Amino acid sequence: MKLTGAEIILECLIREGVEVMFGYPGGAILPTYDAMTKYPQLRHVLVRHEQGAAHMADGYARATGKVGVAIATSGPGATNLVTGIATAMMDSSPIVCITGQVPTPAIGSDAFQETDVTGVTLPVTKHNYLVYDVEDLAYTIKEAFHIARTGRPGPVLVDVPKDVQNAVTEFEYPEDEIILPGYRPPQAAEEEQVRVALELIESAERPVILAGHGVIMSGASRELLQFAEMTQTPIALTLLGKGGVPEHHPLSLGMMGMHGTGQANLAIQNADLLLAFGMRFDDRVTGNLKTYAPNARKIHIDIDSSEIHKNVRADVPIVGDLKTVLNQLLPRMKRIEHKAWMAQIRDWMEDADERDIVNQNVSNRLLAAHVIHDMWTATNGDAIIVTDVGQHQMWEAQYYPHERPHTLLTSGGLGTMGFGMPAAIGAAMGLKQPNVWAIVGDGGFQMTITELGTAAQERVPINIAIINNGYLGMVRQWQEFFYEERYNATPMFNPDFVKLAEAYSIPARRVTTRDEVIAAVEWANSITDGPVLIDFVVEKHDIVYPMVPAGADLHNMIRRPMPSPDGI
């Protein structure tokens, strides 16, 4: 069968199981857009800005576990993808980006809309390709998907010059297995490491599991719980680890790190064994490395060998797929109890409960924590939540417990404002479910607010909850704590979000008091044939507690003051 390069791209996407791609046309990618008319089974979603396309592909990938696809033209189209690609890279999210490029004879001539896209994206992709020859196209796309989804997943970009898209060749799909001499993702742990790990696990008195994104990516939730229950080991979660284990489980300590729970951070600092499962000791979870878990030995399991010893020296380094490695450990483990340790942890939990704003009666103000707590109630704790970046993201992490994997999608590593709403669109399109909520700040929302057009045009049933505090809240919090309340460049003039949504024919409401919250959420839940928006106007000067200042010792948290009669 003779096909053009453009048709080959789409044939390959279909064979990878792609149903939807997010993109934006332009000169250098037009042959591929034209070829789409022959492949109606591939749905194309027209975004409003290519950054949105990359976040949508990312959200789709995080929600479904499948590879997300974004398409853009050369030059500005491709550079607009970069923030989204970097976001996916930091959080190991599998996406494939296809970009048009100027025709091969023009490459290097500063042609119209020419950018060295493989050069620009080199440090923020897992791998990238510039395809010079149509003969290489099919297996390159196949390799791109393979690399994106295997090992430690990540974004892969394929740059295809316009003449390569137009060139015609005999198409034969490369059916054989992909063999890349320099790419062999690890699987199982070495026997010696398993043996040493088992010894440490058996002799530990104060162990803590640190569960990261790897738990979800490797599908190891069941094995992890079994491990924790057998050894009575409490589990602290990273932000991206949330959902990896049911958060209502008695062994769950909640989130660790800068805005983690008191019990999680104190448990880590007092532990004698840390079991780091698919996490990478980011500075936001360790605080000061010199004082981090000083008495703990560390067993570090990660699929990426370069993460081991990178920030924290591991006593037992294990390179492998978490699920595979846990299945190596489990059959050889004994039942263990840690009564004194668990009693200590329960004390810390009680202290945290007392300080918890959710348990305090604040009637005169709408607090973001209350909004999120009530949202959790009104969605039966079962929504897919996509957040943006800032205070609301941390409140979500603290007040919306997740019970299942892939139910919290958030930009952790890069902290990309503007991620929330487009990623929610991608998630909702992948899951084909109406219970996807985008919880966004008024600042970050406006970074990609333009995708309201996409949501409206495609009738994507996302629920948008703006936590509107009229400030770049998280930055304001740092200014309050560390810059003597000089609120420079953080107050925000905002549009009337309800009217704005209505201009897109999106139903919208404003909520200003706590008693309206549950009804509004239920109202949004009842609308399932397109997007809906709620503008929660919350307290302006609220603070996310606890907080470990950047670089401080993990146990030196700024705690929420004990309740005063009128609340905060």
Place this chain on the structure above:
Amino acid sequence: MKQTLVALVENKPGVLNRVASLFRRRNFNIDSLTVGRTESPEVSRMTIVVDADAEKVQKQLYKLVNVIQVEDVTDTPNVSRDLALIKVQVNNETRGQVTQLCDIFRAHIVDAGPDTVIVEVTGNEDKITSMTELLRPIGILEMVRTGVVTMTRGDAVLAPPEFYFATNGNRSNGFRQNVL
């Protein structure tokens, strides 16, 4: 401490760029980096001397899809060679001195003009450094060094895996002559 790594990489467009970019963004200090062909046209070989934790460098290199194999040869008995071409200003008095030095260092004069000679010296880094120190007072006008290439001694072999040749068939595989 300086560490020497030898890497086999695919001979494809941009691979040198990927390695160089990695060193820059991970803040690894490159002392010297040489690239050249191997017995296989699809595989190039790099000798990298770094002032960084060799294990970290090795792991990061392995993350690059085009990097096939990396070995830390710092503590393995090896042969390391650097080549320098040094253009020295000479007159009737000093010409003899240069010739003498060349004898001692087993270097060669590969070009001679009325006022200059080019000295070619091969050896490990120390030897070349000593040679340049002795030539300096005579008058070095220009100098170039290739950087170190290293091969371990004995029977151990670092060569491209065979299966790689078998699977490539008629793909052009992005392969271009002299692309690196």
